[in-house]
Amino acid sequence: MAKEIATTPYTDQRPGTSGLRKKVPVFQQRHYVENFVQSIFDCLEDYQGQTLVVGGDGRYYNREAIQTILKIAAANGFGRAVVGRGGILSTPAVSALIRSIKAFGGIVLSASHNPGGPDGDFGIKYNVANGGPAPEKVTDAIYARTREIASFKIEEAPDVDIDALGAAQIGAMRVEIVDSVENYAALMQTLFDFDRIRDAFRAGFTIKFDAMSAVTGPYASAILEGMLGAAPGSVMHGEPLPDFGGHHPDPNLVHAAHLYDLAMSAKAPDLCAASDGDGDRNLIIGRNRFVTPSDSLAILAANAHLAPGYKNGVAGIARSMPTSAAADRVAEKLGIGIYETPTGWKFFGNLLDAGLVTICGEESAGTGSNHVREKDGLWAVLLWLDVLAARKQSVDAIVREHWATYGRNYYSRHDYEEVEADGANALIKTLRDGLPSLKGKTFGALEVRDADDFAYHDPVDGSDSRNQGVRVMFADGSRIVYRLSGTGTAGATLRVYIERYEADPARQFVETQAALADLVALSREIAGIERFTKRNAPSVIT
Numbered sequence: 001m002a003k004e005i006a007t008t009p010y011t012d013q014r015p016g017t018s019g020l021r022k023k024v025p026v027f028q029q030r031h032y033v034e035n036f037v038q039s040i041f042d043c044l045e046d047y048q049g050q051t052l053v054v055g056g057d058g059r060y061y062n063r064e065a066i067q068t069i070l071k072i073a074a075a076n077g078f079g080r081a082v083v084g085r086g087g088i089l090s091t092p093a094v095s096a097l098i099r100s101i102k103a104f105g106g107i108v109l110s111a112s113h114n115p116g117g118p119d120g121d122f123g124i125k126y127n128v129a130n131g132g133p134a135p136e137k138v139t140d141a142i143y144a145r146t147r148e149i150a151s152f153k154i155e156e157a158p159d160v161d162i163d164a165l166g167a168a169q170i171g172a173m174r175v176e177i178v179d180s181v182e183n184y185a186a187l188m189q190t191l192f193d194f195d196r197i198r199d200a201f202r203a204g205f206t207i208k209f210d211a212m213s214a215v216t217g218p219y220a221s222a223i224l225e226g227m228l229g230a231a232p233g234s235v236m237h238g239e240p241l242p243d244f245g246g247h248h249p250d251p252n253l254v255h256a257a258h259l260y261d262l263a264m265s266a267k268a269p270d271l272c273a274a275s276d277g278d279g280d281r282n283l284i285i286g287r288n289r290f291v292t293p294s295d296s297l298a299i300l301a302a303n304a305h306l307a308p309g310y311k312n313g314v315a316g317i318a319r320s321m322p323t324s325a326a327a328d329r330v331a332e333k334l335g336i337g338i339y340e341t342p343t344g345w346k347f348f349g350n351l352l353d354a355g356l357v358t359i360c361g362e363e364s365a366g367t368g369s370n371h372v373r374e375k376d377g378l379w380a381v382l383l384w385l386d387v388l389a390a391r392k393q394s395v396d397a398i399v400r401e402h403w404a405t406y407g408r409n410y411y412s413r414h415d416y417e418e419v420e421a422d423g424a425n426a427l428i429k430t431l432r433d434g435l436p437s438l439k440g441k442t443f444g445a446l447e448v449r450d451a452d453d454f455a456y457h458d459p460v461d462g463s464d465s466r467n468q469g470v471r472v473m474f475a476d477g478s479r480i481v482y483r484l485s486g487t488g489t490a491g492a493t494l495r496v497y498i499e500r501y502e503a504d505p506a507r508q509f510v511e512t513q514a515a516l517a518d519l520v521a522l523s524r525e526i527a528g529i530e531r532f533t534k535r536n537a538p539s540v541i542t
Contacts, residue, residue, distance in 0.1 A: 001156050002075035002171060007031045013039070013146035015139040017344035019125025021111045024061050027122045031152070033068050037107070038152035039145040040126045041076045043138060047104050049079035053097050053127075055089025055180070056109025057215040057278040058240035059116035062087050065109050065124070067159045074173035075153035078104075081173060084180035087162050088240060090215045090279030092368070092376035093184040095131035099372065100183055105129055110215075110278035113250035117243030132349035132373030136465070181222045188379065191309030191371060192386045194228060200389040201229045206269035209381065210259055210283075213237040213245035216275040219378050228385075249276050251283035251365055251377070252542045253290070264288055271384065271395060275377030280345075281365040282377035284384055286395020294324035294411050297361030299402050300383050302330045304359060306390040307383055309371070316357035318348050321454050321469055322481050322497045323363040324411040333406065342456050342468040343483065349373050350460035363413060363497065407503040410515040414538035415485075416494040416529065424484055424492035427532035431470045431482055438472060443522050447475040454481075472526060477501045480523045494533060496523050513541070 010029075013020055013036050020036055027033055041047070052073050056062040066087045073081055082101065083089075089097065091108050098106045105128050111121035126134045126142070134142070155171040168175045201207075207230050211217035217238035224230040237245060248255040251274035263272040263285040274283040284291040291299070301317050304310040316337035317327045331338035337356060341347035345368075348360040352370045361367040366375030384395075391398060416424075438451040454468040469483035478500040485493040498519045502508055513520065523529070530536050 014143045021123040024122045034152045043141040048077035050104035051080040052078045053103045053106035055084035060242040071155040074155040074170040081175045088180045092374045095372035095374040098131040113276040133346040196389045207271045210236045210274040212249040213241040214249040214277045216279040273381045280375040282380040289396035293365045298326035301359045303387045307386045314358040318357040318360040320362040324409040326409040329406040354460045408508040410500045414496045415540040417539040418491040419533040421492040423532045449475045
């Protein structure tokens, strides 16, 4: 039986670039989840009788939130809910499932690469019918609704057994518990040459994939070891755990340093890879060769035609503004479009739906294609495997050949995590206020060609997004970008991106931080980073 329960608004439920993210105890507040979920449904139209997909990355509070969401969905008139067994669905798997069963939308429970556990992070994100994150006009409406909500509807019903495949009922809504991996694995088989990859494993190709005790474990185990024949034990930390086993499930060189060390050792497999908490990010390291996310995007775009699902080539490439321009050079050589968007996968959705692009990527280890409307960590690993099997070269050889053809974009991101928000905001404001005076300035051998606050005009729907990051661009093609991240839950995270292009093959093998040393120092000087953040060094360098 459905009830309407009075509630009072919370003032802190503004969705960020990837939904609403807070610490678990915040979500555990009375009616906090109910308010936000009801606000989502209040901003939707014509969903009565429709299908809603629900799933998450298995982090702490995932199961409790799913039960609440199902009961609210039933009370609000959804006719069917499809849930991954155990509440497990990776973010790309949610997108794939929405698209394949033509669901009205989906709710993803995840805080992506952020830590889990009782004192860790949690998140709720709404995805629309194309499988992608809700656009800003929808998230803005949801936030506005959260500030005025007075009641929510909820079905009084027992919890559903989400560990048993099959169907149940909540009020008039049918609840279907489905295999978390099956739909996604079937999609991957349409994109890649599984026989070719299987032959490579039979011939001795080796891989270590770290699922980081997060959502990708069941997918990687089923596909890499089960379907493709990688050696048993190729998948590490394959069981999703509510606290990710105490790991920080971010596949970067800090939190996956053990993979880097393995790849640089005498016992290195041919490929080391990892994914993050909700399965949408990736890490690629070949024997003695780390591949930056920006380079990975460019290399995959240049070689995608080798995979059956992309045999007709790439229509276009999209990258987030902070991502290096390596992909731009591939697009130019292929004679296809290149699109520079704000950070946030939702900005790629219109381009993908319009057929303007096939492959998209972000420097924060997110790469994907038009097969779903989310970035997809395991997809990126499978495409690398298919390219490696087709070319019969090592990761290092492919990277070197790519740089010789297109040039190398030296690139690094320096993160200042959990700094005081007031200081970080003051830093960005000071940078913005000083933009007019920066143009034409010289700093040693570097001359500022232009400086702006990036704004994006969507070529499909005509919408505009402003204040997306401060860019300082130099006459030699180098650049520094500053922006505040929208994915953290405490304080503020300042991200600083430093890039330099090198066309000369003889100068393409300098250590990255050494190649960027003058720009790194200048990035701190121009923004007054130490003064505003009280930090004399970044928390993480990638």
